[in-house]
Amino acid sequence: MFDKDRPSDAWLSSLRDRFPCEPEVDRFLSSKLERRAGPGYAPVSLATLCAGVEALLRPNLDSHFELSNARWLTGGASKLQMAFDLTWRPNAEAEQTTPMVLRMQPAESIVETSRLREFQLINACADVVPVPPAYWVDADGEYLPYPGLVYGLAAGATKPSSGVGGEVSGMGTDYGPRLRELLAPQFVHILARIHTHDWQGVELSAFEIPGPGTVTAERQLNWWSRVAEEDGLADIPLLTLAAQWLRANLPSLDRVSILHGDYRCGNFLFDEASGKITAWLDWELGHLGDRHEDLAWVTTRTWGHPDPDTGVDLVCGMMPKPEFLAAYEQASSLAVNLETLRYYQVLNTWKTAIMSHHTSYRAAHGGKTHQDVLVAWCIGVSSKFTEQLNEVLEEVM
Amino acid sequence: MDLRAPLQLQAMIKSMTDVVLPALDPANQMAQEQAQLILGMMHLMAVRLPMEYHYDIDQLKRYLALAGELQETVTGGPLTNAALETLVQSSLSGTDCLTRPQVSPGDLEAAVLDLRTQISGLVEALWQDGEADCRAVAGKAVLAAAKEQILRERAWFVPQGWDADTSAIPAIETLIDFPTPPGQTGA
Known part of the structure; x- marks a missing residue:
């Protein structure tokens, strides 16, 4: 069997030919393969990270600044996060201390993405929806051990202090009746605002603007087909079958939207007392594309749970799917095409199965992350996604 | 040789639970999280390691059955024939x-x-130069086989706690013909 732990230049070249992707996606996937035969993730101390952040900030800040109170954060399955306080003078104002977060990728992770895209997308949406302010990016790991970005630490909780579920990445969070009523309308309206945001003229140079027709769906299909090839221990017939169906049924794009890419419970912060959403996090999978991709992601059954009173499945613990889609159409004035939605349901569950089965295996196998035990643990959830993929393929094939 | 995996795991779990976890700095979130996961992984190994061989035999039998079904039903062009x-x-x-x-x-x-x-x-070859009718038949065969495989994977990973309600998932022992000692049920 071909040794994917020591990829050759010829193999990388063939992957690039077989699966054309957006230039920035091609760049970070190629970079991953170029690093693969190298060492695994070496533990980095808080002091080293602070030194890297200081080096990143020095060319960007004119006046004296100081980092303090550095500490590890948990909560994600992919990126390494360090919280710290920055004492500085933003825009020559009076000195202040701002809680910050460094979000840095390890050598490989459960999902390979671009810090530059994440940085640009957060800034692109900063005036439209609540996001943590993104201050600086080290796109190529010039100052930090690996690429990273620094953003403001947002206040809020990802799940209720007395809630049920949400232990793993927010899956199945039960917000309870009071918070559900407060959060659900915001949850819908923020998504509508992201999708209807006029992105033209905004700095999004790390993204390809999708042309008309089926290009945007094809780019996604190529991206994740390439990841499956790069990371899988061995092909899985179900995933191969899904890829054939996806290629034979590419939908046309009717409108280009900014997509969050991972819009669901667990990826936003809220104030528990007021029920106000304070920040949307984890924009690393965002891109310009078809709103149905986000809508299919939101309505993935795994994120939600049945209503304890009625037994009806609640989308991300918020509301039943028909109500969610109707509320979205009203808030965005954009139609939901159920056939396109179904296509992206297949694509999303297939993509998530690739991440949880193939990429988790490869990253942990190579010792490439700061939390291999968590990444390996996530392989166990892949059958929940393949089960959904199997169900939706049975309906469409 | 009496130092086998079950005893090793049992001793490691006890040490992690009694000594290592209580000694960890509560403020070190990453160490706390990973220590809990190490413990969880060792518990999973303790209950599943004895079954891995049976699991693979069952898996191989089912993939052979699927391969046989496809060989009987699929026709197509040069790519399909080569595959x-x-x-x-x-x-x-x-x-x-x-x-x-x-x-x-x-x-x-x-x-x-x-x-x-x-x-x-x-x-993959079938979708390039296979007979259209064969694609439908092969697709259904792959989906049916995947359903069986997924059920076993769901059952295998029950101890990880991904499902709040596991009542619809059969015990893995019953799915892979693993002999259960009298009086014991699967995890």
Whole structure:
């Protein structure tokens, strides 16, 4: 069997030919393969990270600044996060201390993405929806051990202090009746605002603007087909079958939207007392594309749970799917095409199965992350996604 | 040799629970999280390690059955025919694995991975130059086989706690013909 732990230049070249992707996606996937035969993730101390952040900030800040109170954060399955306080003078104002977060990728992770895209997308949406302010990016790991970005630490909780579920990445969070009523309308309206945001003229140079027709769906299909090839221990017939169906049924794009890419419970912060959403996090999978991709992601059954009173499945613990889609159409004035939605349901569950089965295996196998035990643990959830993929393929094939 | 995996795991779990976890700095979130996961992983190994061989035998049997079904029903152009020929060879190797006395766990796993790859290769070829009718039949066969595989994976990973309600998931022992000692039920 071909040794994917020591990829050759010829193999990388063939992957690039077989699966054309957006230039920035091609760049970070190629970079991953170029690093693969190298060492695994070496533990980095808080002091080293602070030194890297200081080096990143020095060319960007004119006046004296100081980092303090550095500490590890948990909560994600992919990126390494360090919280710290920055004492500085933003825009020559009076000195202040701002809680910050460094979000840095390890050598490989459960999902390979671009810090530059994440940085640009957060800034692109900063005036439209609540996001943590993104201050600086080290796109190529010039100052930090690996690429990273620094953003403001947002206040809020990802799940209720007395809630049920949400232990793993927010899956199945039960917000309870009071918070559900407060959060659900915001949850819908923020998504509508992201999708209807006029992105033209905004700095999004790390993204390809999708042309008309089926290009945007094809780019996604190529991206994740390439990841499956790069990371899988061995092909899985179900995933191969899904890829054939996806290629034979590419939908046309009717409108280009900014997509969050991972819009669901667990990826936003809220104030528990007021029920106000304070920040949307984890924009690393965002891109310009078809709103149905986000809508299919939101309505993935795994994120939600049945209503304890009625037994009806609640989308991300918020509301039943028909109500969610109707509320979205009203808030965005954009139609939901159920056939396109179904296509992206297949694509999303297939993509998530690739991440949880193939990429988790490869990253942990190579010792490439700061939390291999968590990444390996996530392989166990892949059958929940393949089960959904199997169900939706049975309906469409 | 009396120091076997079950005893090693039992001793490590006890040490982690009684000594290591209580001594960790509560403020070090990453260390706390990973220590809990190490413990969880050791518990999973303790209940699943004795079954891995049976799991792979069951898996290999089902992939061989799927390969046989596809070989009987699929026709197409040169790519499909080439993929079929490769699959026939993999099926012969896989069958040999099952019937060979004292087959090693490594050989079993390799046979499973090889069949996964070659069946996938046939599916890919079929969508390039296979007969259209065959695609539908092959697609249904792959989905039916995947359903069985997924059920076993769901059952295998029940101890990880991904499902709040596991009442609809059969015990893994019953799915892979693993002999359960009298009076015991599966995790």
